[in-house]
Amino acid sequence: MAALVVPVRKVGVRQEGYTRLRPFQRTLDGSTGQTVRSFWMQPASLEETPSLLWGLDPIFLAFAKLYIKDILELKESQQVPGIFFYRGHPIKQVDVLGTVVFVREKENFYSYGVDDSTGVISCTCWKSTAPTEVSSPGTSARHVSSSSKDLDVMMRELYKEESKKAKLDIGDTIRVRGSIKVFRDQREIVASVFYKVEDPKLDIQMARMFDLPYMYRNVYDKPFAIPEHLKDSSAGQTDHHIVTQSHLIMLLSEKVKVFLMENKIHNFYQRELESVDSLIAIASRPVSDFKTIESMESSNSKQIRSIFKEAIQLLLKEGYIFQKDQNREVYQVTDQDKDLHKLTLNIIKEDCRRQKRK
Numbered sequence: 001m002a003a004l005v006v007p008v009r010k011v012g013v014r015q016e017g018y019t020r021l022r023p024f025q026r027t028l029d030g031s032t033g034q035t036v037r038s039f040w041m042q043p044a045s046l047e048e049t050p051s052l053l054w055g056l057d058p059i060f061l062a063f064a065k066l067y068i069k070d071i072l073e074l075k076e077s078q079q080v081p082g083i084f085f086y087r088g089h090p091i092k093q094v095d096v097l098g099t100v101v102f103v104r105e106k107e108n109f110y111s112y113g114v115d116d117s118t119g120v121i122s123c124t125c126w127k128s129t130a131p132t133e134v135s136s137p138g139t140s141a142r143h144v145s146s147s148s149k150d151l152d153v154m155m156r157e158l159y160k161e162e163s164k165k166a167k168l169d170i171g172d173t174i175r176v177r178g179s180i181k182v183f184r185d186q187r188e189i190v191a192s193v194f195y196k197v198e199d200p201k202l203d204i205q206m207a208r209m210f211d212l213p214y215m216y217r218n219v220y221d222k223p224f225a226i227p228e229h230l231k232d233s234s235a236g237q238t239d240h241h242i243v244t245q246s247h248l249i250m251l252l253s254e255k256v257k258v259f260l261m262e263n264k265i266h267n268f269y270q271r272e273l274e275s276v277d278s279l280i281a282i283a284s285r286p287v288s289d290f291k292t293i294e295s296m297e298s299s300n301s302k303q304i305r306s307i308f309k310e311a312i313q314l315l316l317k318e319g320y321i322f323q324k325d326q327n328r329e330v331y332q333v334t335d336q337d338k339d340l341h342k343l344t345l346n347i348i349k350e351d352c353r354r355q356k357r358k
Contacts, residue, residue, distance in 0.1 A: 049224060051079045054090040057224045063095035063177045065208075065215055069118035071096070071180065072187055084180055088223045094189060096121070097175045097197065097208050100168050110166065114174060114189075122188040123176045128162045165196060173197040173205070245307070252282050252311040257320060260333055267332050274308055283307040 054060045066086065071094055074084035084091045098116035105111075110125045168174055178191040197204055256273060259265075273279055283304045312331065315321045321331045324343060 048077060048079060048085065049088060049090065049226065051077075051083075053226060054083075056227065057089055059219065059224075060090045060092065063093045064089075064091050064220070065095045065212055066091070066220070067118040067212065068096055068098065068114065068116045068121045071121060071189075072119050074180070076182075082179070082181065086220060089220060091180070093177070093179050093192075095175070095177045096123075096189065097173070097205065100170050100172045100174050103168065103170060110168070112168060112174060112176075112194075114176060122186065123174075123178070123191055123194065124181075124188060125166065125176070125191045125194045127166060128159060166194075168196050173199055245310075248282070248285060248307055249310045249314060252279065252307055253314045253318075255279060255282055256311055256315065265333060267330050269329055269331070270308055270312060273312075274304065279308075280304065283311075 049057070064086070070086060074086055074091060077083040077085060077090070082092065096114055096116060098114040100112050101115045101120060102113035103110065108127055110127065112123045112125060113120050114123050173196065175195060175197050176189055176191045177193045178189045181188055181190050199205055256279065259273075259276065259279060260268070274283075284300060312321070316323070316331075319334055321333055322343075324330070324332050
């Protein structure tokens with residue numbers, strides 16, 4: 001089979017089983033059939049912006065026009081549930097346009113599967129509530145004016161029209177704006193606004209095909225920058241990556257915990273940790289309050305050893321690790337070493353013996 005996808009009518013629109021191309025998705029991997037995505041890959045890990053600063057990012061309060069594939073891959077915030085991140089930008093509301101590929105109707109809402117050719121996401125669209133009558137049911141007929149009756153009739157007619165428009169069929173084009181939710185471990189969009197798109201000439205869909213790459217290139221892919229006057233003064237004046245030594249020690253100790261847990265390490269030497277590239281990258285970050293010496297190279301190596309030593313001391317104080325033998329520089333992981341119970345028991349026995357001798 002040829003490793004190419006041909007868009008319908010040369011404009012890339014999904015119609016009755018055909019697939020439209022996402023902008024800049026030009027080729028397919030012939031061996032696996034998976035789309036080769038050369039643009040806009042989201043990094044595996046991002047440091048979250050403090051939640052107090054989210055409002056400074058205009059994307060946070062807007063409906064972000066993202067591809068459905070990216071919506072499904074967004075990383076959820078560890079600070080506030082229901083908030084997601086794309087390249088450091090906090091996202092809580094999205095705007096999608098696609099084709100309805102499945103319909104489920106419940107008593108109070110419709111569930112539409114929306115496909116924009118990059119992925120499929122379920123959208124919960126609530127039905128309109130029935131209008132309340134202007135005239136009270138207990139009011140006698142002679143007290144009800146003709147204008148009230150006319151208004152009730154108009155409200156019922158309007159409700160019928162809205163109900164008809166809310167009912168979409170497979171193959172219809174729908175636009176949904178709403179918030180991202182997780183229901184039964186599945187990511188979905190709870191719509192605040194949705195409607196069927198009447199686009200016989202494909203003008204709206206073509207405009208969006210050109211609009212989204214521009215938005216990604218000029219807005220979404222550019223990292224959110226915290227204003228200079230809001231940055232911590234201790235973080236340095238020239239480089240926002242500069243941190244204090246105490247903060248770096250705490251950060252390194254947490255990374256060491258994760259490293260020991262992921263690799264199931266029971267015991268280690270400090271020099272072994274100093275050979276791990278990911279840990280060295282943290283320990284070698286510029287420190288604003290570290291005392292330098294004459295040689296820059298020796299200063300950097302001295303800083304790394306000092307940071308590692310202080311981080312290990314912090315883990316010792318927390319009880320996460322311990323030294324079985326004070327004469328050796330080997331450290332045992334508390335959660336994974338059963339000898340700690342014997343060592344603790346021996347210490348207690350020694351203390352009890354000393355008290356009896358007194």
